[in-house]
Amino acid sequence: MIRKLVGHIRSKAFIALLLVIFSSVTILLSLLIKDKLSPETIRAQAQQKLKQLMPFAKVIIGPISFRPGLRLSYTIDGINIATTIKKRQHDLLQVKRVRVEVPLWSLLARKGQYKVYLVGAKVDIIAKGESNNWIHSMRGNEYSQQNGKLRPSLALTDVPHSLQTSKIDLDARDLEIAYRLPRAGLGTIKLSKLAIKKISLFTPSALEVISDNRITLPNDQIINCQTVIIGDFNLSDMIKNRELKLAGILRWSDFLPVGAKQAVKQINSNFNMAVKGDGRVSGQMKGAIFNSGSFSFDYLWGDEKLSFTKVRSEMPLFSVLNMIAVGWAPKINSQLKLASQGGIDISRDGLLVNIDSSIQPSVSIKHGGVAITSHLAAHIDSNKIKFKISSQLLDGSVESVFSLGWQEFMTGKSKTPVDVKVTASDLVIDSSSKWFFDLKRSLRGRSGGYLVAGSPMGAGIPLNIGFSIGNLLVDQRPLKVAGRLLALENRLHLSPFKVGVNRSLAQGELEVINQNSQKTQEKFNLKFKSFDLAQLKPLLPKRWSDTTGMLTGKIRGYLERSDKLKKSDYQVEADLQISEGSISRIDLGEVAKDHFSSLVTSPPEKDNLKVDAGNSTKGSFSQVDIKLKATPDLIDVKKLSYVDRKKTIKIKGQGQLHPNSTERLGQLDFILRDDEGVLLQDIGRKYTKGRGLPIRLIGFGYDLKPDLRYITMELSKMISQYHKKRK
Known part of the structure; x- marks a missing residue:
């Protein structure tokens, strides 16, 4: 029993001794590494490397703290990099804090897994002519070419051996990328999370990005959206084939396009991307939108141009319209689809667009008892959007085409x-x-x-x-x-x-x-x-x-x-002739009866003089001529003539009216010829034949009435002359 107890005590002591030895060795190795990789040494080397990479930049690295242990920890409190262009300072990179964790044995074995934590970083990209603040800061460095562009990739010899055989985990939080570009406007991309697992030159790496994007276009229109990217890539492809491949899932949420009234809740897509050694980027993307909608396209970025080809999309029309104008959805058939295809090129020369869209199937409605079937299509180019609506209705067709610029x-x-x-x-x-x-x-x-x-x-x-x-x-x-x-x-x-x-x-x-x-x-x-x-x-x-x-x-x-x-001013000049017509609801016989019946009072033919209001004169005529000039204070009738359908009644006259005056008397003078006695019977056949009956209308404003005294005097003269000739 005592022997067992002693053995147990010895085993515990042995384990404790091993722990003490291990801790001592760890501390000694940590202190030894600290001497070789002291914060001051790391800071000096980092500033030297960054200065070599960006000769025209001002680099400030904050204090570096070191924590020893099985996992060595280096913390950098702040990094600021800026450049000066035309005596004005432009920020490049600002980092609030960086922490690097390195396993102790990874340094000893020169391989292992490093972890980098980055918090509160901001990247500024500002374009100036054909260059930008980053290219300006890197002019003349050992990695650049004579034209000022960076080499597509670094050689393997540029990477330290310890990093070639190690893996790195990057975990970045609260990152912000702010840019100002001449043609793309300005924008902000906020990365709440950027995680890359197992970054290695020879094995696949995993990528996760979560960002909030706010993009301001040159016309001050704003695009907002949230983005999630999950994918993987392999750096070995870049080393072996000078090509980096990336594939994964891309999700947008709360995407608010320009001009939209309602955001798209979610867009899901799968993508693949290839980055060539010469800097060209190409790939494909397929996704789903509006539940039952879909889209796909190929893209190529290179030679200072971004091209989208084989663009295909099919979306529910009611969802698209509801996004543009909230409240339309209930009025649109849910079966209608908006289908599009074409391509888009973006370059220094501007935007080149070639998209054809249509609504499928045709739209059929019934409005006011009229059946209408319409086919709607659109063509979008770099300058304008052209809409075409072709409709079948009323046994015929109607085609409407209208186009408006992007700004409109x-x-x-x-x-x-x-x-x-x-x-x-x-x-x-x-x-x-x-x-x-x-x-x-x-x-x-x-x-x-x-x-x-x-x-x-x-x-x-x-x-x-x-x-x-x-x-x-x-x-x-x-x-x-x-x-x-x-x-x-x-x-x-x-x-x-x-x-x-x-x-x-x-x-x-x-x-x-x-x-x-x-x-x-x-x-x-x-x-x-x-x-x-x-x-x-x-x-x-x-x-x-x-x-x-x-x-x-x-x-x-x-x-x-x-x-x-509360008044009107007008001027009208008319010179009109109407032939072989009729004026509905006007009976010239009734007009004659109202105006001329009082004339049948003159002896000695009182009993024989009658006015005919028969149907033969109801509105029909052979010729009507009107020539006048009208203003609020004066209507000058230069000519007014009338010939009935049978050409037996002829009226011709002129005169003036004063519509707004109660002091100036208006007057219209006519000659009424009724040789056949259609209206005036014996008056026309006997007394006025060949000459016509003078008629005068007088009154204030439009209230004109026959001047019976004048008409009676003229008629009396004619009757007297008639009887003189008979004698």
Whole structure:
């Protein structure tokens, strides 16, 4: 028993002795290594190497502390590297703290695993012309070429032997990369975590990166996203084949593209990358977006150009639109996809884009009883985005093409008008259909649309719309419409426009200007050539829908309206001829009865004089001529003539009206010829035949009434002359 106890005590003592010896050796070796690798020595060597690499940089390395043990620890409290360009200092690298842990036996065996911990680092990249602050600091070093570019890779002899046979774990936290580039704008990439496991020249290494990115484009637009990269690479490929290969998983979260209203929650992708010895970088990427969406592309970075080729994507349309304008998703068919393909090149010469997109399948809707099937496509190039909408409706087709620059697309604003081209053909319109009735009611409900004082001319982006509608049938009447509409923020200009078919034509221009929020000016200049008014039947109110005739002539003028002053100013000049027509809801017989019945009071023919209000004169005519000039204070009727359908009734006159005056009397003088007595019967056949009856209308404003005294005197003269001739 005592022997066993003594043996047990001896074994414990032996173990304790071994621990003491091991600790002593460890401490002695640590102190020995400290003497050979003292903080001062490491600091001096580091500054020397960095100065060799960056001759034009100012390098400041903070205090280095050493902690001995089985795992040696070196801590550097701060590293600052900066360079001076044109007497101005630019930061390159700032590190808050670096800690390096080295196993004791790794140094003795000259191989093992090192661990590097880096906290609070910031890298600044600032481009200056064809160079940047980093290239400037490295000019003339032993690793650079004559053109100032760094060699693609260091030779194996440049790497210390202990690092060639060892592995390094890098764990970096709170890193920030800030850059300012002429064409890419400025941005910030914050790496909350950068971890590389087992960095070795001969075995694979694992990579993990977690970052928050904030990128500001040259137009001050901002892109925000979070990124996670998990992958692996092998440095031995770079040594053997002068090529570094990297493959892994890339995830974006809360990605907010330029102009978007809602961020993309997550984008998952797989990628592979190859870095050649000559500096070229190439690879492929495939991923998923919006749950059911997908994308893929190849990329190549080299020769000062970044190229994306074989770009393919297919995304749910409702997700894309909801990202651009929140709230659209419920209005879009969830089966629709936005498909794109093409390529993108980025170089010193700028951005070269060639992307074709389309919505698949075609969009089918029914609006107001009209079935519409549309195919939507887009083409994106370096300068513009062109949209094309092809629709089938009303037994015909409509194609709309409009293009706008990148700046307009990104900001929703433009200084120059966006071109829009609309062409339609073979449309068949029935004016009695419900959808057409609803359309007219909607237009009337807008109180003239743009022709309202203070109304906006355009919304955001100005438009230059060219339109052409051919082979149009409106109530089985052929019609063609063409023109150009310029819509600006405070101006609407329709010029030139043409409506008609064959020799029947109406053309002209219309301009509406909002001088301020309370004043509007309208200018118009219209010309007509044998224009069939029946073609306007579907557009006219029902009470005027039966108006017909062939219109020739011109009308021009302007109208100014002020809400503040509550008055209007206008000037209209008209010279019009209407032939073979009718004016609905106007019965010339009733007009004659109202105005001339009082004339049948003059003896001795009182019982025989009658006014006919028969149906033979209801609105129809052979010719109407109007020539006048109108202002708020004066309407100068230079010519007004009328010939009925049978050419038996002829009216010709002139005069002036004073619409706003209660002191100046207006007067219109006419000669009414009714040789057949259609209206005036015996008056026309007996007393005024061959000469006509003088008629005068007088009154204030528009309230004109027959001047019975004047008309009676003129008629009495004619009757007297008639009887004298009979004698």
